[in-house]
Amino acid sequence: MHELSGPDEARKTVEYWADEGVTSFKAYTHITHAELKAAIDAAHARRLKVTGHLCSVGFHEAAALGIDNLEHGLLEDTEFVPEKKPDVCPSWEANHAALDQLDIESAPIQHMIHDLVQHHVAVTSTLPVFECGVAYRPPLDRLYRTIDLLASEAALDYRNARSSTAAWSTDKAGEELRKERFWRTFGANLGVRTRTKIPRFCHLQHRDKEATDLLFL
Numbered sequence: 001m002h003e004l005s006g007p008d009e010a011r012k013t014v015e016y017w018a019d020e021g022v023t024s025f026k027a028y029t030h031i032t033h034a035e036l037k038a039a040i041d042a043a044h045a046r047r048l049k050v051t052g053h054l055c056s057v058g059f060h061e062a063a064a065l066g067i068d069n070l071e072h073g074l075l076e077d078t079e080f081v082p083e084k085k086p087d088v089c090p091s092w093e094a095n096h097a098a099l100d101q102l103d104i105e106s107a108p109i110q111h112m113i114h115d116l117v118q119h120h121v122a123v124t125s126t127l128p129v130f131e132c133g134v135a136y137r138p139p140l141d142r143l144y145r146t147i148d149l150l151a152s153e154a155a156l157d158y159r160n161a162r163s164s165t166a167a168w169s170t171d172k173a174g175e176e177l178r179k180e181r182f183w184r185t186f187g188a189n190l191g192v193r194t195r196t197k198i199p200r201f202c203h204l205q206h207r208d209k210e211a212t213d214l215l216f217l
């Protein structure tokens with residue numbers, strides 16, 4: 001993936017692709033604060049939208065810059081990682097360790113949620129993607145009839161993906177629960193009740209999603 005060299009290139013990239021007909025942009029993990037600002041300003045000047053799968057920039061910062069949407073939820077908000085440095089994406093391990101310590105009801109998380117709502121920043125959950133990282137979900141004996149409906153190649157593909165997840169996944173039940181609580185709290189702040197029912201064939205859906213991503217910054 002191409003990496004931006006600075007805010008000027010971020011602006012030029014948005015302007016070039018907007019001229020080519022692109023209507024929305026997705027900022028990716030290592031984008032800097034200045035690059036994200038330049039991209040958002042250039043997109044908004046043309047009434048286009050920017051979403052972000054962020055890491056180096058926290059949700060508070062992104063909301064202040066005017067981002068329109070955030071992808072995947074709390075796991076991508078690294079601002080709660082201890083000793084997080086500006087414009088640096090913390091390690092996967094540091095991020096997960098910080099997530100384990102988070103209390104959704106605590107003041108900093110509640111403040112972040114209120115801030116997003118106040119800035120009209122939407123958040124896309126992509127819970128089926130996260131479900132792919134949890135072993136043995138759902139139990140296989142509940143799936144036999146559904147697997148029978150798949151083409152044999154797709155069924156084999158699903159079983160292989162499931163086995164490889166089981167080989168490296170640790171018990172993430174607590175983490176999943178925390179993520180679901182985040183969505184309920186976020187929804188409550190918007191005045192809506194959320195359901196976090198997770199579609200079953202996550203591995204297949206993950207591929208569909210990747211095929212629909214438009215342009216990474």
Ligand SMILES: [Zn+2]
Pocket residue numbers: 053071072
């Ligand atoms: Zn993403």
